[in-house]
Amino acid sequence: MSQSVVAKRYAQALFELAQTNGQTGAIQEDLLELKKVFQTNPELGQLLQSPRLKSAKKKELMADSFKGANQLILNTLFLMLDKKRIDEVVNLVNEFISYANDAAGIADAKVYSTRLLTVDESQAISTAFAKKIGKTALRIENIIDPSLLGGIRLQIGNIIYDSSVSAKLERLERDLIGS
Structure with a gap:
C-alpha cells in the first residue's frame, strides 16, 4: 500500500x-x-x-x-x-x-492457480486462510498461472502460501541435490 x-x-x-x-x-x-x-x-x-x-x-x-x-x-x-x-x-x-x-475483518488475497477457481473453491480458501491470519474473510483475486502445473499459490499482503506442484518439485529437487 x-x-x-x-x-x-x-x-x-x-x-x-x-x-x-x-x-x-x-x-x-x-x-x-x-x-x-x-x-x-x-x-x-x-x-x-x-x-x-x-x-x-x-x-x-x-x-x-x-x-x-x-x-x-x-x-x-x-x-x-x-x-x-x-x-x-x-x-x-x-x-x-x-x-x-481492517474494520470489516477482511484482507485482500491473490490466488494463483492453473485454472479459474469456482465460487465454492474460492469460499473454501477464504474460510481456511482467513482464520490463519486473524481475519473473518478474504477478498480473493484469482490469477491464472499455468507455470504452477497444479495446486495454488496464495499471497496475502507479503505472506505467501505455496502449495503448487512446481514449488513442491523445486523443494524435492533441492532436497535431492542437497543430499
Missing part, C-alpha cells in the same frame, strides 16, 4: 466520517471509481495540479466531473485541491480501502 503519511491522514479522516454517517460501503465504491479515473487519465491529475488554472475553476471542474459522487468525497477532493495534495488521490483510496478492510 501507500507509504504516504498525507494520504493516510486524509483517508483516516474520510473513513471516520464515513463510519459516523454509515456510508462506508458507498464511499468505498465511489472511491474505487475515482481511482480508476485518475489512473486511466493522468492528464486529469496534471490539469488539477497546473498553476495556470485557478482554484475555483479546478473545483468547478471536479464538481462537474464527479456529480454522482458522495459529498464527503467531493469535500475531501476540494480540501486536497486547496492544500495542493491532489496527487495523493490514488494513495488516499488505497489507504481508505485498507482502513475499511
Whole structure:
C-alpha cells in the first residue's frame, strides 16, 4: 500500500466520517471509481495540479466531473485541491480501502492457480486462510498461472502460501541435490 503519511491522514479522516454517517460501503465504491479515473487519465491529475488554472475553476471542474459522487468525497477532493495534495488521490483510496478492510475483518488475497477457481473453491480458501491470519474473510483475486502445473499459490499482503506442484518439485529437487 501507500507509504504516504498525507494520504493516510486524509483517508483516516474520510473513513471516520464515513463510519459516523454509515456510508462506508458507498464511499468505498465511489472511491474505487475515482481511482480508476485518475489512473486511466493522468492528464486529469496534471490539469488539477497546473498553476495556470485557478482554484475555483479546478473545483468547478471536479464538481462537474464527479456529480454522482458522495459529498464527503467531493469535500475531501476540494480540501486536497486547496492544500495542493491532489496527487495523493490514488494513495488516499488505497489507504481508505485498507482502513475499511481492517474494520470489516477482511484482507485482500491473490490466488494463483492453473485454472479459474469456482465460487465454492474460492469460499473454501477464504474460510481456511482467513482464520490463519486473524481475519473473518478474504477478498480473493484469482490469477491464472499455468507455470504452477497444479495446486495454488496464495499471497496475502507479503505472506505467501505455496502449495503448487512446481514449488513442491523445486523443494524435492533441492532436497535431492542437497543430499
